[in-house]
Amino acid sequence: MSTETIDRPVTAENTCYHIKESNQGTSLDIKDFNLWYGNAQALFDINMSIQKGMVTALIGPSGCGKSTLLRSINRMNDLIDDLRIDGQIKVGDYGIYGPGVDVIALRKRMGMVFQKPNPFAMSIYENVIYPLRVDGISKKSILDETAERSLRAAALWDEVKDRLDESALGMSGGQQQRLCIARGIASDPEVLLMDEPCSALDPIATAKIEDLIHQLREQYTIVIVTHNMQQAARVSDNVGFMYLGKLIEYGETGVIFVNPKLQQTSDYITGRFG
Ligand SMILES: Nc1ncnc2c1ncn2[C@@H]1O[C@H](COP(=O)(O)OP(=O)(O)O)[C@@H](O)[C@H]1O
Ligand SMILES: [Mg+2]
Incomplete structure (x- = not known):
């Protein structure tokens, strides 16, 4: 399999790099990042500048x-035994693997949404404001404002405003996922991390989440893992193609899907492997 670039230089070691840059600069800077689970290396020399507001x-x-x-x-991987990393990841100027990092404070700067919606067995309202409760905030006006702002931002307010006290477990899967997004942004993070957020949803619910991603990108830096190539093409500004723990090609979405620089990327997106 060829890994030669077609017409652009490789600007980060081991990665064919041709991203669209944001006028707001870099949000996350991943530098020479390696990770091992026990003896098995899972990430190799990842270098990636993730653009703000994209x-x-x-x-x-x-x-x-x-x-x-x-x-x-x-740093959710911290919970895994026998994990080792080297390299660095920065959010703004803050090295998240540096000495003395407050991991709890760090996680507040990053909302996370998972594959399977995971609402808590409590009311819709309590789900959204959960991060504030954890912080010990109890002033009703602040909680009410946050609930409304987050639910509006997650395009869910109109559907649930009359039943905020009902259990979140009675919502549809798509509503539950939008609720999890509302909870993810309630503490006003800078970054929203989404790991295959639509893989458990039907096409209509998926379309709503994709619309929502479009709306949220102005305000948050979003990183989304998806196995759905059309979805990546629809929602993203830049795409990183990974293979066997390496970042192979990282570039502007339009280029990656229409005219990727590497044969290997082209083979993957046209379904020749994977
Ligand atoms: N908790 C873990 N312990 C050990 N190995 C893991 C763990 N999580 C993932 N891996 C391994 O790391 C590699 C990458 O996995 P993962 O990040 O889940 O890939 P992807 O999300 O692209 O499917 C795989 O070989 C997987 O088996
Ligand atoms: Mg995965």
Whole structure:
């Protein structure tokens, strides 16, 4: 399989790099990042500048390290035994693997949404404001404002405003996922991390989440893992194609899907492997 670039230089080691840059600059800067589960290396020399106010999609075959990379960004991997990393990830100027990092404070700067909607067994209202409760905020006006603002931002307010006290478990799957997005943005993070957020949803619910991603991108830096190539093409500004733990090509979405620089990327997106 050829890994030669067609007409653009490789600007980051090991990666064919041709991203669209944001006029707001870089939000997350991943530098020489490696990760091992025990003796098995899962990420190799990842170098990636994730642009502020844009949507970045991670694609690649199952097991190539997309979720591992996403979980490295908010240090969720810390919970795994026998994990080792080297390299650095910065959010703004803050090195998230530096000494003395407050991991709880860090996670507040990053909302996370998972594959399967995971609402808590409590009311719609309590689900949304959960991050504030954890912070010990109890002033009703603040909680009410946050609930409304987050539900509006998650395009759910009109559907649930008259039943905020009902259990979240009675909602449809698509509503539950939008609720999880509302909860993810309630503490006003800078970054929203989404790991295959539509894979458990039907096409209509999926379309609503994609619309929502479009609306949220103005305000948040979004990183989305998806195995759905059409979805990556529809929602993202830049795409990182990963394979066997490496970032192979990282570039502007239109270029990646129409005229990728590497044969390997082209083979994957046209369904020749994966
Ligand atoms: N908790 C874990 N412990 C050990 N190995 C893991 C763990 N999570 C993922 N892996 C391994 O790391 C590699 C990348 O997995 P993952 O990040 O889940 O890939 P993707 O999200 O692209 O499907 C795979 O080989 C997987 O088996
Ligand atoms: Mg995954």
